[in-house]
Structures are given as C-alpha cells and as structure tokens.
Amino acid sequence: MFAVQFDRFGGPEVLHLGTADVPEPRAGEIRVRVRAAGVSPVDAGLRSGSTPMSARLTLPHIPGVDAAGVVDAIGDGVAGVAVGDDVFGLVDVATLGGASAEYAVLQMWAPKPAAVPWTQAGAAGTSVETATRALDRLDLRPGMTLLVDGAAGGVGSMAVQLAAAREVRVIGTARAGNHDFLTGLGATPVAYGPGLAGRVAARTVDRALDVAGAGSLPDLIALTGDPAAVLTLADFTAREHGVRLSMGRLAGEPDGRHGLSAAAELFTQGRFAVPVEAVFPVEKAADAHRAIERGSRRGKLVLSLEQDRQAARSSPR
Numbered sequence: 001m002f003a004v005q006f007d008r009f010g011g012p013e014v015l016h017l018g019t020a021d022v023p024e025p026r027a028g029e030i031r032v033r034v035r036a037a038g039v040s041p042v043d044a045g046l047r048s049g050s051t052p053m054s055a056r057l058t059l060p061h062i063p064g065v066d067a068a069g070v071v072d073a074i075g076d077g078v079a080g081v082a083v084g085d086d087v088f089g090l091v092d093v094a095t096l097g098g099a100s101a102e103y104a105v106l107q108m109w110a111p112k113p114a115a116v117p118w119t120q121a122g123a124a125g126t127s128v129e130t131a132t133r134a135l136d137r138l139d140l141r142p143g144m145t146l147l148v149d150g151a152a153g154g155v156g157s158m159a160v161q162l163a164a165a166r167e168v169r170v171i172g173t174a175r176a177g178n179h180d181f182l183t184g185l186g187a188t189p190v191a192y193g194p195g196l197a198g199r200v201a202a203r204t205v206d207r208a209l210d211v212a213g214a215g216s217l218p219d220l221i222a223l224t225g226d227p228a229a230v231l232t233l234a235d236f237t238a239r240e241h242g243v244r245l246s247m248g249r250l251a252g253e254p255d256g257r258h259g260l261s262a263a264a265e266l267f268t269q270g271r272f273a274v275p276v277e278a279v280f281p282v283e284k285a286a287d288a289h290r291a292i293e294r295g296s297r298r299g300k301l302v303l304s305l306e307q308d309r310q311a312a313r314s315s316p317r
C-alpha cells in the first residue's frame with residue numbers, strides 16, 4: 001500500500017510517500033481503506049522527535065491517529081460491523097500512528113452517518129474522544145457554565161459543541177480573529193492570555209477545561225473557585241495547582257466509543273460538525289504538518305486520500 005511516512009526525525013520535509021505492508025487487524029480491531037485522515041499537533045511532535053513519546057516509535061513511522069474509511073477486514077471477536085461499512089475512529093493509541101496510509105487499523109470506531117463528509121469524519125476521532133472524556137470527568141450538568149481555554153482548535157471546537165449539546169453554557173477563549181468562529185459554534189468568546197480571570201465575571205463559571213496548556217490554571221481556579229472544578233489536557237504543572245490532568249482513559253471509565261457514537265448522532269440531528277480548516281491531498285502531508293505547527297487555527301486539518309489515490313500510487317518518493 002502507499003503510506004505517508006518518515007524514516008528520520010526532523011522537520012515536515014522528512015515526510016514522504018512510500019510503500020508499506022498492509023497492516024493486519026488483531027483481535028478487537030478492524031482495517032479500513034482510508035478515505036481521510038486527521039492531522040493533529042501530536043503527529044508533528046512525534047515526527048520532530050521533540051516529545052518523549054518519539055522514543056517509542058519504530059522507523060519508518062506512518063503518522064496519523066485518526067481516520068475514516070470503508071471496512072475491509074475484521075479482527076477476531078469484533079461484532080456489529082461488516083466489510084463495506086463506512087466508519088470513523090482512532091488507531092491503537094500504543095502505535096501512535098498508522099492513519100495516513102491507504103489502509104489503517106482502527107481500535108475504536110463508530111458508524112459514519114452518510115451525511116457526514118469523509119473529511120470531517122476522518123478528523124474527528126481523537127478530538128471527539130478527548131473532549132468527551134474531559135466533559136464526562138468535569139461532571140457537567142444542564143444549566144452549568146463551562147469555560148474552555150483554547151476553544152478554537154481541534155479539541156476545543158469539539159468540546160464547545162459537545163458541551164452545548166449537554167445544555168451547558170460555554171465561554172470559549174480564542175485569538176480575536178476566531179471570536180466569530182466561536183460564536184458560530186455556540187460559545188461566548190473571550191480573549192485568552194494574561195488577565196483572563198479579569199475578563200470573565202467571577203462566580204459565573206462552574207467548570208473550566210484547559211485545552212491549551214498555556215499557563216492559565218491560576219485564572220481558571222480563580223474563576224471557578226475550586227481546583228477540583230478545573231481539568232487540563234495539556235498543562236503538566238497541574239498537580240502543583242491541585243488540578244486534574246487527563247491523559248487517557250482511567251480504569252473503570254468507558255472507552256471512547258460512546259463519544260464517537262454520540263457525536264455521529266448529534267451530527268445527523270444538525271447539532272454537531274467537525275470544523276475543517278483545510279484539506280490537503282495526501283502527497284502534501286508535509287504542508288499539512290507545516291500548517292499544524294503554526295498553532296492558531298479553526299478546528300481540524302485533514303489529509304484526503306480518495307481523490308489522490310491514483311496520484312499517490314504514481315508519485316515518486
């Protein structure tokens with residue numbers, strides 16, 4: 001099969017299209033013929049070698065943790081899905097990649113409603129799972145107010161919509177140019193950065209979710225009045241502040257499938273969408289990584305594989 005890959009750590013230029021063996025699904029997994037694959041900050045960090053997780057990779061490595069496609073093989077013990085079904089989801093988190101290829105193995109998935117574009121479905125998996133996990137842990141109830149710091153990005157834009165669907169009022173932070181985007185997602189926008197607590201009326205915030213990891217935890221504690229009401233996904237100083245850091249599913253928690261299914265259902269009801277800032281043909285994966293490294297965005301970046309399947313096959317390394 002063809003696959004985006006890198007065989008040394010470095011800048012986006014280390015990415016190239018090559019060939020790889022078609023992966024086999026293990027028990028509990030499925031394989032899809034990929035139609036679209038998300039591009040996330042974690043992919044760029046792994047490729048650059050800047051994250052400790054890079055040491056776990058075997059090179060060459062195929063980046064990408066999210067994909068949507070058509071089921072083409074089914075591992076032992078899998079029920080409720082058939083060859084030919086359209087699905088979207090996440091690769092095995094332990095492999096840290098594999099999605100930006102002609103075929104990919106998914107460990108967690110949900111049926112893709114026909115109305116959901118492939119590009120939106122391909123980018124949804126990790127961000128929906130992460131946002132759902134965070135909202136569940138924050139024990140949100142209808143009528144509460146949630147502040148999302150870093151609301152315009154991949155995880156933040158999903159968290160805003162999924163919280164609004166729980167009848168929660170959402171305040172979201174973003175750069176000024178993204179405030180209209182947040183309003184469209186259903187959040188009241190406010191600027192991020194120093195002085196955040198002063199820009200939001202205290203005691204109007206019941207819960208706070210830090211997606212950005214940009215040093216806002218003292219402000220978020222001041223706004224909620226309780227470190228236990230704050231959750232971060234990206235600030236590794238959390239413990240110093242008495243704040244919970246969520247890096248994955250805890251024992252006893254449901255896996256992310258319920259979040260994927262719920263998001264798909266909300267999509268068909270017209271209450272959820274995956275904001276896609278840009279779609280790149282698969283042979284332009286390096287450009288997608290350059291874009292993800294620029295930081296500011298509206299939602300997700302995606303690689304489209306379908307219309308480029310023939311081009312990718314004939315593209316030189």
Ligand SMILES: NC(=O)c1ccc[n+]([C@@H]2O[C@H](COP(=O)([O-])OP(=O)(O)OC[C@H]3O[C@@H](n4cnc5c(N)ncnc54)[C@H](OP(=O)(O)O)[C@@H]3O)[C@@H](O)[C@H]2O)c1
Pocket residue numbers: 040041042126130149150151152153154155156173174175178192193211212213214232233234246247248295296297298299
């Ligand atoms: N713990 C987990 O399980 C988990 C899972 C997935 C991701 N993550 C982490 O979560 C973080 C966000 O991921 P993502 O995919 O949503 O990234 P993303 O799509 O790149 O979005 C990042 C957002 O951060 C915002 N931002 C930049 N500077 C900021 C600041 N000083 N204060 C507040 N917001 C700021 C940007 O907003 P503007 O565009 O408005 O400038 C941007 O939209 C990453 O660090 C990622 O590694 C954690």
